Amino acid sequence: MSSSSDDYSDEDSYILFKDREDWRDVIPVNPEDNFEHEVVRIAYSEDFKDCFDYFRAICDKDEYSERALELTEECIKRNHANYSVWEYRRRILKKLGKKLEAEYDYTQKMLRRHIKNFQIWHHRQVLCEWANDGSREKAMTELIFKQDQKNYHAWQHRQWVVKRFGLYDGEIDFARELLIKDVYNNSAWNHLHFCIQNSTGWTEEIRKSEISFVLEKLEVAIDNECSWNYLRAIQNHILTANTELGDKFVSKLDVIEERGNSHKHLAAYVADYLAEKAENDSDKEAAEKAVKILTELSTDLDPIRRNYWNYLSSCLSAQFQ
Amino acid sequence: MKIEEYGIGNVRSHVRYFRNILNVLPSRYSYLDSQRLVIAQFALGGLSFLGAIDQLQNKEEFIEWIYSLQSPHGGFFGSKIMKELPSHLAKPHIASTFAAVQCLILLGDELDRIHIPELLSWIKSLMNPDGSFQGAADASEPTDLREFTYCAAFLIHIFGTSNFSDEDRKRAVQYIISCQSPDTAFGQVPGAEGHGALTFCALASLKFFGCLHSDEGVLSAAELKRIVRFCVNRQSEGIHGRPHKPDDTCYTFWTCAALKLAQPSIDISEKLDKERVLSFVRSCVDENIGGIKKLNAKNQYADATHSYFALAGLGVIFDDVMPEYMLKKDLTKRVLRIRNRVKESKLDSSNSLLSRAGNLALSVSFAILSVYATYLLREPLTSA
Numbered sequence: 001m002s003s004s005s006d007d008y009s010d011e012d013s014y015i016l017f018k019d020r021e022d023w024r025d026v027i028p029v030n031p032e033d034n035f036e037h038e039v040v041r042i043a044y045s046e047d048f049k050d051c052f053d054y055f056r057a058i059c060d061k062d063e064y065s066e067r068a069l070e071l072t073e074e075c076i077k078r079n080h081a082n083y084s085v086w087e088y089r090r091r092i093l094k095k096l097g098k099k100l101e102a103e104y105d106y107t108q109k110m111l112r113r114h115i116k117n118f119q120i121w122h123h124r125q126v127l128c129e130w131a132n133d134g135s136r137e138k139a140m141t142e143l144i145f146k147q148d149q150k151n152y153h154a155w156q157h158r159q160w161v162v163k164r165f166g167l168y169d170g171e172i173d174f175a176r177e178l179l180i181k182d183v184y185n186n187s188a189w190n191h192l193h194f195c196i197q198n199s200t201g202w203t204e205e206i207r208k209s210e211i212s213f214v215l216e217k218l219e220v221a222i223d224n225e226c227s228w229n230y231l232r233a234i235q236n237h238i239l240t241a242n243t244e245l246g247d248k249f250v251s252k253l254d255v256i257e258e259r260g261n262s263h264k265h266l267a268a269y270v271a272d273y274l275a276e277k278a279e280n281d282s283d284k285e286a287a288e289k290a291v292k293i294l295t296e297l298s299t300d301l302d303p304i305r306r307n308y309w310n311y312l313s314s315c316l317s318a319q320f321q
Numbered sequence: 322m323k324i325e326e327y328g329i330g331n332v333r334s335h336v337r338y339f340r341n342i343l344n345v346l347p348s349r350y351s352y353l354d355s356q357r358l359v360i361a362q363f364a365l366g367g368l369s370f371l372g373a374i375d376q377l378q379n380k381e382e383f384i385e386w387i388y389s390l391q392s393p394h395g396g397f398f399g400s401k402i403m404k405e406l407p408s409h410l411a412k413p414h415i416a417s418t419f420a421a422v423q424c425l426i427l428l429g430d431e432l433d434r435i436h437i438p439e440l441l442s443w444i445k446s447l448m449n450p451d452g453s454f455q456g457a458a459d460a461s462e463p464t465d466l467r468e469f470t471y472c473a474a475f476l477i478h479i480f481g482t483s484n485f486s487d488e489d490r491k492r493a494v495q496y497i498i499s500c501q502s503p504d505t506a507f508g509q510v511p512g513a514e515g516h517g518a519l520t521f522c523a524l525a526s527l528k529f530f531g532c533l534h535s536d537e538g539v540l541s542a543a544e545l546k547r548i549v550r551f552c553v554n555r556q557s558e559g560i561h562g563r564p565h566k567p568d569d570t571c572y573t574f575w576t577c578a579a580l581k582l583a584q585p586s587i588d589i590s591e592k593l594d595k596e597r598v599l600s601f602v603r604s605c606v607d608e609n610i611g612g613i614k615k616l617n618a619k620n621q622y623a624d625a626t627h628s629y630f631a632l633a634g635l636g637v638i639f640d641d642v643m644p645e646y647m648l649k650k651d652l653t654k655r656v657l658r659i660r661n662r663v664k665e666s667k668l669d670s671s672n673s674l675l676s677r678a679g680n681l682a683l684s685v686s687f688a689i690l691s692v693y694a695t696y697l698l699r700e701p702l703t704s705a
Contacts, residue, residue, distance in 0.1 A: 031405040039361040039383050039424075045348040052402055059407050079352045083457060084403060084410050150566065152509065152516070159512050186564040190514040193503040198512070225554055225564045233503035268550075308553045308592040 016047060017054040017074075022067060028053035029060060051075045059088060064095035073106075080110065086119050090126060100131050108140055115144055121153045125160060134161035138174075149178070150187045159194055168199040176213070183217050189226045193233055202237040210234050211245070223262040228269055246273035253293070264302040267293050275316055287320040324372050327635050328599060329613070330606050332371055335628070338611030339367040342625050343377075355414075357400040358390065362420035363629035365427040369649055370632040370642070380428050387421050388434050395436055395443030397421040412457040415447060419472035422479070426652060432659050437480050444473050445484055452489075452496030453510075470497060474526035475646075479660050481667060494532050497523050498539055504564075505547035517555055517562035517576035520548065524582040525645040533582065545583050552580035553592050559601025560593075560634070570605050570613050570627045573598060573634025578644035581637055589638050598638060602631050 017023045030053045044052075051074045058068050072089040075082065093103060107124045114120055128134045137157065144154040162171055172195050178188035192210075200206050211234060217227045235242055253270045256263060271293040278287035294313035298306040324332055342364040346353070353360055361383075368374040377383070390398045396413030397420075398404035404411055418440070425432055447455045447469075454469040470493065477485055499511040500523060506515025507523035527533040533540065540548070555561050555576045559568035562575060577589055577598075589595065604617040605627075612623025613631040636642030636649065643653045 031401055038386050039343055040353075040357045040364065041345045042351055042354060042357070043345055043348045044351055044354075048348065048351045056402075056406065059410055062407075079354050081352060082355045082403070083414075084355075084406055084412065087412075087459075088410060150563070152514065156509055156513050160510075163512070184565040186566075187514050190502060190504075190508075194512045229504040229564070236503075304556060304594045304597065305553050305592070307590070307594075308549075311587065311591060 014047065016050045017071065018050055023054065026054060026057050026061070029056040031056070048078050051078055055085065055088075064092045066096070068092055069096070069098075076110070080114055080117050081119055083119050086123055090123070100127055103127055104136065108143070111140075111144060112147065115148060115151050116153060118153070121157055125157065128161060128164070134165035134167060137161040138167065149182065149185055152187075155187050155191065159191065162195070163198060168195055171195040172199075179217065183221050183224055184226060186226045189230050193230065202234070207234055207237065223265050225265055228265045231269075243277075246270075246277070249273065259296065259301060261301060264297060267297050267301050271297065271312075275312075278316070278320065284320055287316055291317050324370075327632075327639065328603055329632075329635070330603070330608070331611070332373075334611035335613075335632075336368065336371055336373045336376070336611075338607075338623060338628065339364045339371070339373075339625075340377075343368075355399045355403050356417070358387070358397060358417045358420040358424065359399065360625050361387075362423045362427075363625040365424050366647065367625075367629045367632055369427050369652070370629075370636050374427060377428075384425065384428050384430050387424050387428075390417070390421065391434075391436065392443075393436065393439070395439030395441070412459070413443070414457045415444070415454060415469050415472045415476075416456060419475055422476065423647065426648065426656060426659075432479075432663075435480070437663065438483075440476065441480060441484050444476060445489070447473065448489065448493070450492075451499075452492035452494070454493075471522040471526050474529035478529040479656065479663065481663055483667060490530050494527065494530050494539055497526055501544075504551055505544055506551045514563060515551060517552070517560070517572050517579060520551070521575045521579040521582070521644070524548070524579055528582060528645050534585070548583040549580060549592070552576050552583065556593050556598065558597050559605075560598060567616060568601055569615050570602055570634070571615065571630035573602055574630040574637060574647075575634075577634050577637045578647075581644045588640065593638075595638060599635070602635060605631070 017026075018028060028050070030049070051071065054071055055075050058071060069089065069092045072085050072092065075085045076089070079085070092098075093100075104127060107120055107127065110117075110120045111124065124137075124140075128137060138161070141154045141158040141161075144151050148154070162168060172192060175188045175192035175195060178185055179192070182188075196202065196206060196210065211231070214227050214231045214234070217224070218231075221227070235245075249266060249270050250273070253259075253263070253266055259267070271290045274286045274290035274293070277283055278290060291313050294309045294316070298309035298313070302309065329335065342360065346360075365374060368377065387397075390401070390404055392398065392404070392411070392413045394413075396415070397418040398411065398413050399417040399420075403414075403417075422432065422435070425435075443458075444454075446458060449455065454473045456469050474493070482490070497507070500507045500509070500513070500519065502508045502513065502515030504515045506517070506520045508514050508516055509519055513519075524533060527539065531537055554564070555572065557568055559570065560572040560576045561568045562572045577593070580592060581589055584592075601617075602613065605614045605621075606612075607614050607621075607623035610623055612625075612628035614621040614623050615627045633642055633647055637644050641649055643650050646653050646656060648656065
């Protein structure tokens, strides 16, 4: 309920369909209101009722025409989530054999206004399927990213297009460039993973280059949850544990004298690594060290999650008593 | 837990806020027309969380209105405008259907006027070969994990699985697993970014399908641990849904409910800083109109979605709300009773079939006759 739909209210010259010369042959259909106690009744404006009464009439007539297309646009303006109107619009486009150029422009205009609307994004996807063409979608999603870098729909659309039409070329670089601009953009991290997963796969070579990429990014921002999550995801693609990397982070943490809130993710990574080592090798010493770090997390590094870290530490202690 | 202990200010002003929504919305909310049932669910659910639903007069009329939006072929429409279209365009929606059933439960209805066999075959028809669900028939709506799988799982859980085979269930579960993100949360579709709300949808659906913390559990202990980590990391003061996104009151429900489902044995307050979550939500109370805002900013007003999910989230934190049902605990007993009744009535009908076994010969000849009749009827149709 956060966006409003009053983007048509400034149209002074707007003429109701009932007053339009070219609509005189149509009798609007107004479903009788039988319920005195409707729930969430909406005080529909006159133009809203007018549009939907004529929409109902057009559907009853099964009319597929230019004026019907225009009517759907007016209905969509007033409720862009009405999926039946969108469905009817698509049928009109098909039956009239319309060129899709104008429709692409229309959806782009609509998307920029309502970037979180499911139906418009879906419509756009259908257009790409019809045209069997996803070539303009990357540029379009980039327009949306200018408004909202983490827009979930735009990312989903981009991934769909890339996968559907095999447009992986340049995508890894695109994600990396976004991360160079903003290393905290979790959507871009996810996209990087998506592209590798579906194109090259996690070969030995790719894993190595991705690990050095993420290490570089950790140099820039050590306490970035996204980078740590990405590192863990890469490591999940390897069956054997990477002790070299784990040990490296253990020493890195060791040499930091004044640890604080900005070392919480490093400490959590090290605690996880040591706890895992303790479990796999029944290494009591590793367990003790992990418990120590978890305690430090709960007291100094990440007190907002103190209960959680305490819980992990008590589980681990109990296991190695 | 008494609602006063949530500390969200004047409870009466929140009650007034939800009652106003139930009553009439100004014309600028016309764009919500196709989701009126969902808004009704938020308002009635909000009143239920506030312990104020029994103050409602006209419950019977509300129930009538909701049933008036049922399709004879199964499912519910979000509003009359969506329903009163020619049959080739009128398509009930899975989210509206979920909302309708929630509203009916909240209003004390026994769900005995739901067309169950039609509902179940309609849900089945929405299932795609990959195990995902469409929101409405014929791809007029996109397919994703959003609420669609969750809504379907909830409805199947309550109304039975008679035409939903074990193989169907496994396919649905497989799809959910395919939506797992690299950070071990869940996204909207395979490959999408991990997200608190979708992690809730995934875990709750797995629970309804019997695949969470059970012999058939599909998530390993290590994965569940990672999910818990993802959820606890979602607290900065209040709760958000994705790394480095701002806190937002609706995630008080989504993320906390996911956390509770991932590790039900441990209280939420044993993992999160409960006081800080509470003070964030309290800071988002709309002092002017009641209800709860998305975040604490000057240009924000309370809205139904955030008011509902913030209260539901507090309910989860105070252990008053059963996360997978999005309902107060005292209502889930009734849901289980209804579920058992539906089960028994199905058993009754199959028992009565068995008792007719004596008339087997007659049945068989009737069956042959009807197959023949169908054949006769179909022949001219197909050749036409």
